[in-house]
Every structure is written in structure tokens, then in C-alpha cells.
């Protein structure tokens with residue numbers, strides 16, 4: 350039975366081994382002690398690349414590249430699956446030479462992660478080059494992110510979302526908001542600096558609280574006029590400056606449907622790239638022992654109403670395509686599983702049925 354860390358050869362104390370066995374986490378714990386796990390090593394390596402320009406420049410020569418064109422990711426359809434090709438530095442060079450562009454282009458790329466073996470991954474937007482030529486050369490197509498996220502697998506969709514968010518941030522932060530002078534990105538793209546003012550800008554996300562309100566037996570779902578027909582989701586809203594998550598949740602529920610939150614509990618969070626990089630903080634909220642009549646803010650919402658368990662369970666199973674009825678009305682359906690709203694609704698159903 351191995352009881353040594355693979356990297357430092359330190360042995361594990363017996364109590365830790367026993368605990369690991371009982372937690373069924375033995376396999377992983379036996380291979381790496383906490384400070385030498387693959388994960389820790391990977392995070393430390395990525396952090397070094399962000400801090401050290403020359404190391405990162407060197408990493409670009411052995412890294413792989415995900416391509417975008419005006420913020421649309423490059424996908425290749427193989428049989429029924431959509432894959433995201435990763436190009437080697439040599440392949441990138443070949444493509445850029447085709448356009449008589451120099452390798453300086455590689456410097457525009459941003460670091461988005463690395464493999465367990467420390468092969469760094471970069472994202473690069475080739476928006477200034479002819480799209481159809483690249484597509485024909487690489488046998489695939491640049492696809493709108495709203496479509497791409499829902500056709501690739503789960504890990505790839507979060508990678509695409511964060512890569513696009515970082516590229517978008519660089520594209521819109523090319524000038525210092527104090528001096529108006531150009532800002533310069535570090536090689537990894539983890540920050541931009543204005544050399545005139547000395548200000549460093551870091552990529553940002555806007556915090557949004559998403560709240561699934563329940564009265565104990567029903568949950569409240571709403572529609573904005575811009576939503577596809579029949580789609581309902583949980584209430585949400587951007588955090589105002591200085592607000593805590595709890596304060597945003599209470600304010601948004603009061604503003605949008607005129608109810609007062611009695612208790613609130615956190616569920617999970619998710620980066621959401623639309624319209625531009627939100628950090629979705631998902632919570633369940635209970636409104637009870639008060640007036641449960643909805644007073645909807647029609648400036649923001651088109652409809653808000655209570656849903657019973659059965660209607661929610663049916664809505665979760667419904668595909669958008671099958672929502673339209675013969676009379677032209679739409680039956681309710683909910684956001685797909687990639688959206689954290691889906692997770693909140695699923696959790697609520699589990700709470701009701703357990």
C-alpha cells in the first residue's frame with residue numbers, strides 16, 4: 350500500500366491514511382500529499398506565467414492556441430460532435446505566414462490555463478484576418494458564443510466562456526480611463542498597465558445575484574420581454590456598488606416582484622459571459638408569513654408568477670422546440686443545464702421531493 354507523496358517522498362501520518370481510506374478518497378491522497386498535488390503544481394505554474402513575462406513568452410513557443418474571430422470561438426464538427434481544435438505554435442506560425450503576418454501576433458494571445466503536464470493554453474483573436482480563409486484552412490467555423498456554449502461539452506463551455514471574456518476585456522481596455530493613453534498588456538494577459546499614470550488594470554467581472562424565490566411549496570419564475578418565447582427563469586440583478594450579496598438579493602426581489610425575503614441561502618456560483626462577464630451568485634430565498642401577492646415591476650419584467658412542483662418538473666423536461674402549442678401559445682420551459690438558473694430550479698425540485 351503506497352504511503353508516500355509522489356513528489357517529495359514524505360510519508361503520510363497513519364491517521365491521515367486511515368481518514369483518506371474512510372473518505373474513499375484514498376486513491377488520490379495516496380499519490381500526492383496536499384502541497385504536491387497535480388492541482389497545486391498546476392496553479393503555481395500558471396501563477397508564475399502570469400507574473401514572469403519572459404517565462405510566459407517562452408511558454409508561448411510550446412503552448413497550444415484556441416482561436417477566436419471577433420470573439421466567436423473556432424469549432425470543428427466531427428461526426429455529430431463539436432470540438433474545439435487546439436493549434437500548436439508551429440501550426441499558428443503556418444497560418445500567420447499564409448497571411449504574411451509575423452509571429453508578433455502570438456503576443457496578442459492571452460493565457461487561459463494549462464494541462465496537468467503543464468502545456469500552457471492560450472486564446473487568440475484573429476478578427477483582423479480574413480475569416481473565410483482561416484475557416485477553409487482549418488476546416489471548421491467561427492461560431493457565435495451563444496451557440497457554441499450549448500453544443501460543446503461542459504468543461505469546454507466554461508473554458509470558451511472565460512477565454513472569450515478575457516479577450517473581450519482586453520479589446521475594451523486598450524486605453525487608460527484617466528490619461529487616455531494606450532495601455533499595455535503583460536504577456537499572459539492577466540493585466541494591463543498605463544505607463545503614463547502607472548495604473549494597473551485587472552480583468553473584471555460584474556457580480557450578479559440570481560435568486561430562486563420560494564414560499565415553501567411554490568417557486569417564483571419570471572420573464573423579461575427579450576427572452577425567447579416560453580422561457581422563464583429565476584430573478585436576478587447586478588450588485589450595486591457597496592452592496593453585500595444578501596442586500597442585492599433582498600433589493601432585487603423587492604424591486605422586481607414587490608416581495609420581502611425572509612431567509613436566504615447560498616447555492617453556487619458561475620461565470621456567465623453575457624452580456625459581458627458576470628459572476629452569477631446563486632441563492633435560494635424564502636418569503637413566508639407575509640403577503641405573497643406579486644407586484645411586478647413591468648419596466649423590467651413581462652411576467653412573474655408562482656409555479657407549483659408539477660409544472661416545474663414538466664418545464665424542466667420540456668425542450669424549447671416542443672414548447673409551442675397548436676394555438677400559438679408557449680408552454681413554460683427553463684434555461685439549459687449550462688446556466689446556473691437550471692441548477693437552482695433542479696435543487697428546488699429536489700428539496701420539494703426529498
Ligand SMILES: NC(=O)c1ccc[n+]([C@@H]2O[C@H](COP(=O)([O-])OP(=O)(O)OC[C@H]3O[C@@H](n4cnc5c(N)ncnc54)[C@H](O)[C@@H]3O)[C@@H](O)[C@H]2O)c1
Pocket residue numbers: 555557559582583584585586587588621623624625627629649684688689690691
Ligand atoms: N446564467 C444564468 O442562469 C442567468 C440567469 C439569469 C440572468 N443571467 C444574467 O444576469 C445578468 C443580469 O440580469 P438582469 O438583467 O436581471 O439584471 P438587472 O435586474 O440588474 O437589470 C439589468 C439592468 O441593470 C442595470 N445595470 C446595473 N449594473 C449593471 C452592470 N454592471 N452591467 C450591466 N447593466 C447594469 C442596467 O440598466 C441593466 O439594463 C444578465 O447579464 C443575464 O444574462 C444569467
Ligand SMILES: [Mg+2]
Pocket residue numbers: 584585586605649
Ligand atoms: Mg433583473
